[in-house]
Amino acid sequence: MNMRTARPTSTRRLTSLTAAAVAVVASLGLTACGSSGADVATQASGIVIEDPWVKEADSGMTAAFGVLRNDSDTEAVVVSATSPSTSSMELHEMAPHDDGDMVMRAKKGGVTIPAGGTHTLDPGADHLMLMDVTKPIKAGDTVTVTLTFADKSTMKFTAPARTFAGANEDYQGDDKSGTDMSEMGDE
Known part of the structure; x- marks a missing residue:
């Protein structure tokens, strides 16, 4: 060769x-x-919200509720929420105050939805607080909410507004003074 x-x-x-x-x-x-x-997979990709709704309000505060279902095999943690219907939102819980009365306050650490489980957002329990609605929210209106998870993923949902006479809990804000929740838009 x-x-x-x-x-x-x-x-x-x-x-x-x-x-x-x-x-x-x-x-x-x-x-x-x-x-x-x-x-x-992101934390948000495994989450579905069932029966979302918002309490109607003319002004002041109101709240969003529903059942967060996690269809994934890892827990998901909601760390914040936003909505164009409010200037700010907080994740809230009901907890005992020093005097033993139940008060509403910001939920530290976020809302955890266990793998394959649910977490209910209810009046008198954990909920998404719209701190200062930017315009009246009437029964039948829809409110858009975006949840942000610990991994920075997001999930957007819309919730219809409903008339609801409850949710008049005391709010323990940053100043540690209770604020009457009747400011949540009495009907």
């Missing part, structure tokens, strides 16, 4: 190996791209 014949064979093998290597790298790159896109 002379050198002229050997060179093209080596070149063909090198070219074939290079082509194979490029194909492998390209397929790995596509796989990596696919795994970092929509296929990656």
Whole structure:
């Protein structure tokens, strides 16, 4: 075999190996791209809200309720909420005050929805507090809420407003003074 014949064979093998290597790298790159896109599970991707609703209010505070269902195999933690219907929102809970009375206050650590479980947002319990509605929310209106989770993923839902005479709890704000929840938009 002379050198002229050997060179093209080596070149063909090198070219074939290079082509194979490029194909492998390209397929790995596509796989990596696919795994970092929509296929990656986020805390928000496993959550569904059932029967969401908001208490109607002319002004002041009101709240959003419903059942958060986690269809994933890992817990999800809601750390904040926003809505165009309010200037600010807080995650709230009912807890005993120093005097033993139940008061509403900001929920530290967020709202945890266990893997494969639910977390209920109810009047007199955990709920999403719209701190200062920007315009009246009437029964039948819809309110959009965006939840942000511990992994920074988000979930948006809409909730119809309902007439509800309850939810007149005391609010223990940052100043530690109770605020009468009748400010939540009496009907």
